[in-house]
Amino acid sequence: MSKTAEKIYIASFITMLSLGFITSMSGVIDYKQPKTYSVLDGNLAKSFEDHYDKELPMKDIGTNVWAALDFVLFNEGRQGVKIGADGWLYSDEEFKPDPTGPHNLSDNLNTIEGVRNELAKHNIKLVMAIVPAKARLYPEHIGNNRASPIHADLYQQFHKAMDRDEIIAPDLLTALESAKSQGQVFLRTDTHWTPMGADIAAKRLSAAVAHNFVLPGEPQKYVTSVDKTEPYHGDLTRFIPLDPLFETLMPRPDDLQKRNTAAASQTEGADALFAENNISVALVGTSYSANPNWNFEGALREHLQHDLGNYAEDGRGPVLPMLKYLQSDDFKNTPPQVVIWEFPERYLPMPNDLSEFDQEWVARLKDLGDEQNLALTGNR
Incomplete structure (x- = not known):
């Protein structure tokens, strides 16, 4: 921080405290106690607290002011976001180091291999949809942010592990990079891909499925x-709490053109009935698959030319929905032929809270003694 920035920051802090004190006093002076109250049961204190919160919304004002100072002086937001150049925002999960990252990476690779083996017991094939990091697709907008070493070649490591384990994992990075000249494949203010990016990924995955299976x-x-195209404030803007006082400082919203996919009229009648009872593909993953804004599920249906069951979940990461699906009645009673597992690369070195599952079952699934996965990460 420069000396000038330090002085501005200190002056702003003192001003903020002064304004807060003055406003607080006016709020106290204006208080009128209720006609009936009891000191013993806390009604009077509750009445004063409610009045104070109503007359003094300093918390929201303070949040806006400090967020504006961090944003303007230091180009920073709250924990959860990295502010790039040209109004681009990135999840800090794509940059921050984690001392447990190598262990988590090995652990998650073991889990993926275990899932593959569990599916194979039921003659089900696994196809990995490895979603490349936004920072990897759009490094030209990351500004001064730099990824930690574990993220440098994470996408390539992920694919090498899948090749070694003979798990089908088409290269979505190359397909998405090639499509950048046609339009945005990831949203500027959001963690996720655009409907166009989701469609490109779905087309590449569907081609891999068609090439390997019937x-x-x-x-x-x-x-x-x-x-129609509408303004869209991405999920990463939540980590820059400038609204409402400094809304004009916010990165401009994305232009989101939503898409909807439906069965054509030819599939009505007997064909539609057949489709409902013979779903041969299951989709499992994160909000990249679960959120209808991206229409990834619909794009897969269109390019696969088959219906699918979607078991992806918002806010749970890629591993928990998969373990949940493996223990579901749908998996036991109507197993698919192919499972597409959408797995963003940034989750590979992240830990998972699997406490809701039977730990003996999880341990068997992971097969923690897998020497090949340990060798890949260098933890021999």
Whole structure:
């Protein structure tokens, strides 16, 4: 921080305290006690507290002011976001180091291999949809942010591990990079891909499925329609709490053109009934798959020309939804032929809280003695 910035920051801090004190006193002076009250049961204190909160919204004002100072002086937001150049925002999970990262990476690779083996017991094939980091796709906008060493070649490590374990994992990075000239494949203010990016990924995955498997049943036609474009404030803007006082400082919203996919009219009747009872593909993953804003599920249907079951979940990461699916009645009673596991690369070195599952079952699934996965991370 320069001397000038330090002085501005200190002056702003003193001003903020002074304004808070003055406003607090006026709020206290204006207080009128209720006609009936009891000191013993706390009613009077509760009455004063409610009045104080109503007349003195200093918490929200203070949040806005300090967020504005951090944003303007230091180009920083709250924990959770990295502010890049040109109004681009990135999840800090793509940059921050984690001393437990190598262990988590090995642990998650063991889990993936265990899932593959569990599916193989039921003659189900696993296809990994490894979502590249936004910072990897758009490094030209990261500004002064630099990823920690564990993230440098994480995408390549992930694919090497899948190749070694003979798990199908088409290269989504190359496909998405090639499509950048046609439009944005990731949102500028959000963690996620755009509907266009989701469609590019779905097309590449569907081609890999078609190349390796023959899905049962007749192909079905799905049609995607494009809705109007609307302003969209991405999830990463929540970590820059400038609204409402300093809303004009916020990065401009994205332009989100939503898409919707539905079965064509030809699939009605007997074909539609067949489709409902013969879903041969299951999709498991994160909000990249679960959130309808991106239409990833619909794009997969269109390019696979088959229906699918979507078991992805928001806010749970990629591992928990998969373990939950493996223990579900749907998996036991109507197993698919192919499982597509959408797995963002940034989650590979992150820990998972698996306490909701039977720990003996989790340990068996992980197969922690896998020497190949340990060798990949250098932890021999």
